Amino acid sequence: MAKRKKNPWLNRMNDWLSDEQGALEREMEAAQEQAAAPDIEKISPAEVRWAQEEREEEARIEAAMNSWTEQKALPFARAMYNLLCVGVCLTMIVLLLYTVTTLPAFGDPNHPINNEVSARYIENGLQETGAVNIVTGMILDYRAFDTLGESSVLFTAAMVVLFLLRKDRDSAKYSQLAQSMEENPHSDTFYEPKNDIILQRTAFILVPIVMLLGVYVVLNGHLSPGGGFSGGAIMGAGLILYVSAFGFAQMRKLFTYKTYQRIVLLALLTYAMSKCYSFFTGANHIHSVIPLGTPGAILSSGLILVLNICVGFIVACTMYCFYAVFRKGEL
Amino acid sequence: MQFVQNFPFFCIMLTLVCAVVTSVLKGRQARWLTMGMITAVTAMTAAVLVYTLTTGDSYAYMMGHFPAPWGNEIRIGAVEALMMMVFCFVTLFSFIGGMVPSIREIEKTKYNIYCILVDLVFLALQALVYTNDMFTAYVFIEINTLAAAGLVMMRQKGRNLVAGVRYMIMNLVGSSLFLLGISILYTITGHLLMVNIHESVAALAATGAYKIPLTIVVALVTVGLAVKSALYPFEKWLPGAYSNATPTVAAMLSSLVSKGYIFLLIKFYVRVIGFDIICSLGVLDVLFIFGVAGMIMGSVSAVRAKTTRLMIAYSSVAQIGYIFTALGLRSEIGLVCALWHSAAHAATKSMLFVSCAEMDDACGGTHLRKHLRGAFYHSPLLALAFSLGALNLTGVPLLSVFMTKVTLTQAAIDVGGRHMGIVLGAVAISTLLNAVYFLGTAMTLFIPTKEGDEVLPPTVRKNPFTTAGLIGLMALNLAMGLLSQPFLSALAQGLARFA
Helix, strand or coil: CCCCCCCHHHHHHHHHHCCCCCHHHHHHHHHHHHHHCCCHHHCCHHHHHHHHHHHHHHHHHHHHHHHHHHHHHHHHHHHHHHHHHHHHHHHHHHHHHHHHHHCCCCCCCCCCCCCHHHHHHHHHHHHHHCCCCHHHHHHHHHCHHHHHHHHHHHHHHHHHHHHHHCCCCCHHHHCHHHHHHHHCCCCCHHHCCCCCHHHHHHHHHHHHHHHHHHHHHHHCCCCCCCCHHHHHHHHHHHHHHHHHHHHHHHHHCCCCHHHHHHHHHHHHHHHHHHHHHHHHHHHCCCCCCCCCCCCCCCCCCCCHHHHHHHHHHHHHHHHHHHHHHHHHCCC | CCHHHHHHHHHHHHHHHHHHHHCCCCHHHHHHHHHHHHHHHHHHHHHHHHHHHHHCCCEEEEECCCCCCCCEEEEECHHHHHHHHHHHHHHHHHHHHCHHHHHHHCCHHHHHHHHHHHHHHHHHHHHHHHECEHHHHHHHHHHHHHHHHHHHHHHCCHHHHHHHHHHHHHHHHHHHHHHHHHHHHHHHHCCCEHHHHHHHHHHHHHHCCCHHHHHHHHHHHHHHHHHHCCCHHHCCCHHHHHHHCCHHHHHHHHHHHHHHHHHHHHHHHHHHHCHHHHHHHCHHHHHHHHHHHHHHHHHHHHHHCCEHHHHHHHHHHHHHHHHHHHHHCCCHHHHHHHHHHHHHHHHHHHHHHHHHHHHHHHCCCCCECHHHCCHHHHCHHHHHHHHHHHHHHHCCCCCHHHHHHHHHHHHHHHHCHHHHHHHHHHHHHHHHHHHHHHHHHHHHHHCCCCCCCCCCCCCCCCCHHHHHHHHHHHHHHHHHHHCHHHHHHHHHHHHHCCC
């Protein structure tokens, strides 16, 4: 053996060069030898044999027990399970299809849904809500409480996803998922193609158009087909396209977790507050001061335009947030 | 219109606004805001309760400028206000009582999301209790399902994630069946407002038209809501979700989320379809059989459960069996009994979950029954709360569940025949099993530890929040036990104005 030097790194280098074992390996080998050599002197050969026979007996019994479960019971249970699943699904399908055949025919003028409810929506919708698009008038004025609930569904889903997937300062302490992500940080984004020139050029042209289309669909929600939900989905798609082309670092200059929080807070609060006003005045039969404007003009139909913008912001941000959090664990 | 009639609407909007604002708050502020909000809602609900009880009438509240079949509306009567009052107290006290464990178990920087989900579950519960519109009910069922699944996964351990996913899948099956049901119902009646559907259904029943779709609708909605409220054969998601969650969540899931669905089901039977038509369809017989099976099987599983929390979770299956058995008796008293037991069980089960989880921590973070021995001597309040809940669910007189058993038996005797025999037998067996597991565990708490017994040091210190929450829950339970007669007669009177 070469002469030991003071520097441990040099020693290790020396060991490696001369194919010698290091201190750690020597220790490990010694520990293995110790474990491999039990104290046989105290046990008589008869005891060893009995122990051996006992182990074999146990293994035989266990094999016999398992063989029945594995060869007979498990396949039977599995087959029954599959059979039951198929049976239940088929019964449901047949039952529901049969029910559909007994329902009133689609487009029948005497259909029960052609009653005073839809008549008023169609005949008076324009005057009462000021929205040329009757559907928007229905969901954002006549039945605004349901739509407020639907926006809260999106908010709920976003909160749950953010709770489970967003990496925070000490997430690894609480969650196994965050722990595994921390151990393996390059799982997804590391292998993606970066600065793909084709994607970037395409996105450069497409993203402004997509975003403009989204804004158009949101702002014209009360005039033409569309509205907050569909326009917001388009804008969300634009954001996702942008981030796939230019990366999260670029996106973070514009849109961070804080931005997300603030936009959603502002949009939902505006929505809730304006609806508070209109529900309160409606229920107490107080005249609402919000003008309906000229139907067909962009600034018309009272609160519907504001609500559409709010819904658009919520949907766009939530879609982007889902994508970012599922993809990377942070915004 | 009087100003107090606005309060249910204020409660709903206040809860929603608080949930939204909480998304930008830090943990401590979020906690105080949520607590203040629940207190304010409780106070307003008390005012509404006093108003509805003094007028003895129910009123519809327009949500917007358009009257009901065109716009949305909520409807508040004595039954809704009474149930909501109990639910408010349960939410408030279980939130306070489980606060310290929740702070310890939930990720610090995301604590506000826990508060948001508590707010949203509370919001959905209020909307489900007050709504007069089937589609509004569906929207808030969605919020309830999502928020509750999030709450199950609050601890982010492997078991909770599995339980949360299972909870999500089973509950989505329930939601989709419900949605299918209301879309078929809309097709044959042309309405979503409950009162209008009732008129159309009465007309359809008189002419005998669309009998098959109507039966299918009732079946779909019943099965959907039964899956979501863990009626016996669909209870597989329940034990994991309840027993692993943080105590507030377990208390809220067992006493509020499932009761919201049961209340909606009762509303669907009484207000939407009409109880006479439901009785003629035979769906209640199915509920009766599964309810009785649940009463016994839930208790059997509870006897076999290894940990106390699992035992309490399985006992929920048995108690939900009681509610559905009462529904299945097809009588007015049965309905009153079902409503009463929803409230009584909510108050009791939340107290059991909170006290049991805290007691596990006081006995060294254990989950096993044997480590709880002598818990009374180091944490008397927890042991007393647990024993009160155990005695209550066993059916000791002067407490609330005793009245359930009396009313249920009375209803069964009124119905007579085979139903009477089955109910009497099931109540007897279930009470016996309840006594075995609940009194057994409660007695363990009072047996002093022997020398040589393993005593684990407590993992938490005593704190004022737990004390306040548990004292509140105990007071609620005692009050419900002592005031059971006025409560039941108010329910019976309110039921006449409920339809």
